[in-house]
Amino acid sequence: MDKKIIVIGAGLCGTLLALRLAQRGHKVTIYERRQDMRTAQISAGRSINLALSDRGLKGLRLVGLENQVNDLVIPMEGRMIHPMQGDKSYVRYSGRTGEWINSVSRGGLNILLLNEAEKTGLIDIHFNMECQDIDFDGGKITLTDLGTKTAVVDSADVIFGTDGANSAVRNGMMAQSPRLRFDFSQKYLDTGYKELEIPPAEDGSFRLEHHALHIWPRAGFMMIALPNLDGSFTVTLFMPFEGEKSFSNLQKDDEILSFFEEQFPTAYAQMPDLLADYRSNPSSSLGTIKCYPWQVNGKFLLMGDAAHAVVPFYGQGMNASFEDVVVLDGLMDEYGDNWPEILSRYQAVRKVDTDAIADLAQDNFYEMRDGTADPVFLLKRKLELHLEQTNPNYFSKYSMVTFREDLPYHIAMTKGRQQDQILMDFASKVTDVNQVNYDELSKMLV
Numbered sequence: 001m002d003k004k005i006i007v008i009g010a011g012l013c014g015t016l017l018a019l020r021l022a023q024r025g026h027k028v029t030i031y032e033r034r035q036d037m038r039t040a041q042i043s044a045g046r047s048i049n050l051a052l053s054d055r056g057l058k059g060l061r062l063v064g065l066e067n068q069v070n071d072l073v074i075p076m077e078g079r080m081i082h083p084m085q086g087d088k089s090y091v092r093y094s095g096r097t098g099e100w101i102n103s104v105s106r107g108g109l110n111i112l113l114l115n116e117a118e119k120t121g122l123i124d125i126h127f128n129m130e131c132q133d134i135d136f137d138g139g140k141i142t143l144t145d146l147g148t149k150t151a152v153v154d155s156a157d158v159i160f161g162t163d164g165a166n167s168a169v170r171n172g173m174m175a176q177s178p179r180l181r182f183d184f185s186q187k188y189l190d191t192g193y194k195e196l197e198i199p200p201a202e203d204g205s206f207r208l209e210h211h212a213l214h215i216w217p218r219a220g221f222m223m224i225a226l227p228n229l230d231g232s233f234t235v236t237l238f239m240p241f242e243g244e245k246s247f248s249n250l251q252k253d254d255e256i257l258s259f260f261e262e263q264f265p266t267a268y269a270q271m272p273d274l275l276a277d278y279r280s281n282p283s284s285s286l287g288t289i290k291c292y293p294w295q296v297n298g299k300f301l302l303m304g305d306a307a308h309a310v311v312p313f314y315g316q317g318m319n320a321s322f323e324d325v326v327v328l329d330g331l332m333d334e335y336g337d338n339w340p341e342i343l344s345r346y347q348a349v350r351k352v353d354t355d356a357i358a359d360l361a362q363d364n365f366y367e368m369r370d371g372t373a374d375p376v377f378l379l380k381r382k383l384e385l386h387l388e389q390t391n392p393n394y395f396s397k398y399s400m401v402t403f404r405e406d407l408p409y410h411i412a413m414t415k416g417r418q419q420d421q422i423l424m425d426f427a428s429k430v431t432d433v434n435q436v437n438y439d440e441l442s443k444m445l446v
């Protein structure tokens with residue numbers, strides 16, 4: 001227990017990890033590039049939220065925060081789909097009762113974790129410290145103190161890189177890739193995203209149904225909205241960077257307004273600050289990063305987005321990063337303070353699952369954007385819900401990924417894809433769920 005541990009990055013994964021390490025009796029130093037978000041206004045006052053589901057909740061349960069997080073979430077039991085024509089429709093996420101996902105404030109959750117980390121008395125958090133360079137053989141890191149612009153060198157027995165999708169620790173591994181045989185791939189989508197807002201109504205209430213994740217699927221682009229505790233919704237427009245309907249083509253005020261009015265009428269009516277938000281918020285890129293190995297010399301380990309950044313369409317990036325901590329914790333139970341063994345076993349067991357969620361998240365982009373507007377897909381969802389209501393052993397792919405914290409992602413992917421093929425085939429041959437022979441279907445799904 002007298003080992004010194006450094007965690008680089010006090011985002012969602014790094015703070016949960018540090019908290020767990022401290023609960024196990026380790027002394028931890030965290031270095032974080034940003035200012036302390038508890039005292040600094042980081043996102044210009046905008047609420048950014050994330051979908052928190054069972055795998056993430058398992059991580060929070062591990063550190064005893066499952067109840068406290070309840071004060072920060074709004075349960076979303078289904079998707080509210082706003083088609084181009086016709087009435088909106090509501091599709092539950094699960095046919096089982098008691099299964100939903102949660103909208104949670106990214107900042108609120110990070111602050112809860114930072115506060116709990118500090119309460120342990122075993123964690124020193126240094127903000128405004130940017131990791132610049134890694135000496136893998138010497139076990140040292142070099143940081144810049146962004147306040148004083150001076151260089152700081154530190155070393156530890158174990159050093160975790162939880163510094164997000166643009167990880168400096170990973171870049172250090174890349175720089176030594178021939179020696180480490182470090183594999184790296186990065187795949188951008190041609191679609192980017194822009195965050196917008198539906199503010200609360202004048203009386204503070206929600207302007208849309210708030211126990212749902214709203215989706216406006218359109219051919220080639222889409223918009224979603226998740227509720228915040230203050231009565232607002234964070235709205236995210238996903239759209240190609242180039243092409244006919246694209247960020248680069250939507251520049252003039254009148255074009256922006258008429259685009260939203262025409263494409264998203266039910267949201268447009270509720271977005272009084274649309275133009276200002278559209279102009280001031282960036283259009284950001286989305287991509288998948290895979291790399292390997294994650295550990296070097298039994299001393300350095302990448303976790304969270306630094307190891308596996310995924311596109312956000314399964315709402316699993318944070319959940320997977322929290323699950324990383326659960327997996328590592330299990331290995332600490334098994335191997336005690338044998339860190340080289342823990343680190344090498346961790347990467348060996350975890351990689352197949354984070355690859356799976358990365359692939360599933362890419363698939364779900366097309367499902368959310370195009371599938372939720374496709375009548376065969378909607379019929380298939382109804383079949384799945386019926387099966388979940390009537391058969392306790394049936395779990396859709398979405399349910400396996402989102403609600404089965406006991407099931408590794410790679411099994412959810414393989415089984416879920418097989419089920420999807422069978423169900424899409426059935427759904428394409430009928431016009432109503434009542435025409436389906438459920439006995440025949442259930443036999444095929446076993």
Ligand SMILES: Cc1cc2nc3c(=O)[nH]c(=O)nc-3n(C[C@H](O)[C@H](O)[C@H](O)COP(=O)(O)OP(=O)(O)OC[C@H]3O[C@@H](n4cnc5c(N)ncnc54)[C@H](O)[C@@H]3O)c2cc1C
Binds near residue numbers: 032051132
């Ligand atoms: C648009 C969008 C929507 C998303 N929606 C969801 C969702 O609904 N559900 C879900 O589960 N996930 C979602 N995600 C993914 C989720 O945000 C990430 O998976 C999660 O934040 C990963 O946590 P992390 O701690 O690994 O990285 P981060 O949260 O990015 O934290 C990394 C930390 O490291 C710090 N840092 C970076 N570089 C350095 C450095 N050189 N030195 C020191 N510190 C450094 C950063 O300042 C930051 O605090 C979404 C992502 C996006 C982009």
